[in-house]
Amino acid sequence: SLTQLLCKAGDRPGDCAAVAPPPSQASLEEIAQALVRDEFVPFFQPKIAMRNGQLKGVEALVRWQHPQRGLLSPAHFIDALEGTPLMADFTLALVRHVLEQILDWQRHGLPPLTVSVNLSADNLADRGFIDRLMAQVSASGVAPPALVWEVTETSVMRQLSQALTNMGRLRLAGYGLAMDDFGIGYSSMQQFARCPFTELKIDRAFVNGAAQWPNRHMVLKSALELGQSLGVATVAEGVETVEDWKLLRDLGCDMAQGYLLAKPMPAAELVGWIRQDRRRLRALAGEE
Ligand code: C2E
Ligand code: MG
Numbered sequence: 001s002l003t004q005l006l007c008k009a010g011d012r013p014g015d016c017a018a019v020a021p022p023p024s025q026a027s028l029e030e031i032a033q034a035l036v037r038d039e040f041v042p043f044f045q046p047k048i049a050m051r052n053g054q055l056k057g058v059e060a061l062v063r064w065q066h067p068q069r070g071l072l073s074p075a076h077f078i079d080a081l082e083g084t085p086l087m088a089d090f091t092l093a094l095v096r097h098v099l100e101q102i103l104d105w106q107r108h109g110l111p112p113l114t115v116s117v118n119l120s121a122d123n124l125a126d127r128g129f130i131d132r133l134m135a136q137v138s139a140s141g142v143a144p145p146a147l148v149w150e151v152t153e154t155s156v157m158r159q160l161s162q163a164l165t166n167m168g169r170l171r172l173a174g175y176g177l178a179m180d181d182f183g184i185g186y187s188s189m190q191q192f193a194r195c196p197f198t199e200l201k202i203d204r205a206f207v208n209g210a211a212q213w214p215n216r217h218m219v220l221k222s223a224l225e226l227g228q229s230l231g232v233a234t235v236a237e238g239v240e241t242v243e244d245w246k247l248l249r250d251l252g253c254d255m256a257q258g259y260l261l262a263k264p265m266p267a268a269e270l271v272g273w274i275r276q277d278r279r280r281l282r283a284l285a286g287e288e
């Protein structure tokens with residue numbers, strides 16, 4: 001894949017997320033118990049318009065509030081869930097939290113934000129799951145355009161025809177659809193063009209340090225050109241430095257997400273963050 005290619009091209013060791021060994025996985029029994037105890041909660045990471053520094057939306061990223069081990073990232077349990085019947089319940093439990101949060105932000109008069117939620121390969125291929133997902137959103141009263149489902153290239157490719165059908169159904173219902181981690185999978189341009197995406201998220205492997213590494217810069221530039229030619233919004237993941245921000249802006253990227261702007265945070269911190277960081281973000285957008 002492109003990631004492997006770039007890792008061989010003389011990068012610092014340990015630089016590519018794809019080669020770091022995953023932590024040991026929680027057992028399914030523990031995960032099932034955590035679901036019953038409602039210990040999976042979304043954190044939210046802002047997505048910022050590069051043109052003016054405005055907050056456009058947030059991505060929901062799951063965290064396990066483990067009673068003994070503290071806050072656990074998805075690297076500790078997502079792989080264990082894949083391929084099991086628990087994955088559907090897990091995603092629906094997280095979506096329930098997300099919907100409650102959207103309604104809460106609306107009640108507090110926050111400007112409308114789109115919230116992105118990650119779906120797994122299993123989720124995307126499962127017609128019954130998509131039915132339950134859409135029914136859950138309908139019942140909450142949240143309008144579909146407030147939500148963007150993020151799917152990876154690999155998830156789409158695993159069961160292409162089911163994935164295409166379900167993506168079509170989600171788009172028809174008015175949801176946004178993002179291709180996540182673009183650039184590290186194997187799909188061809190032709191397959192990509194068949195998918196009804198509204199957003200293209202470029203993997204951080206091509207964003208981090210793009211200003212210093214010509215090969216990353218090159219992949220980043222062609223990914224942005226692809227998104228622009230297809231007329232979908234482009235989002236850069238993993239923006240960590242002002243240099244990367246400036247390069248992305250000059251290449252015409254629409255939105256940025258990354259530690260330079262904000263780390264994923266609990267819902268309760270978002271309102272304060274918006275208030276505190278508005279001026280800093282506007283200054284960043286105006287930076288020469
Ligand atoms: P993703 O969807 O590509 O999410 C982006 C990941 O990059 C997040 O890691 C985020 O915390 C991290 N990140 C954001 N900005 C930066 C940055 O500037 N630098 C670096 N180094 N990292 C940054 P996280 O939260 O650990 O999630 C990892 C992956 O787990 C996600 O990748 C997604 O594939 C999966 N995931 C997260 N939440 C869910 C979920 O609710 N359901 C499913 N199925 N998968 C999820
Ligand atoms: Mg994502």
Ligand code: MG
Pocket residue numbers: 180181201203237
């Ligand atoms: Mg991603």
Ligand code: MG
Pocket residue numbers: 181203204237
């Ligand atoms: Mg990624």
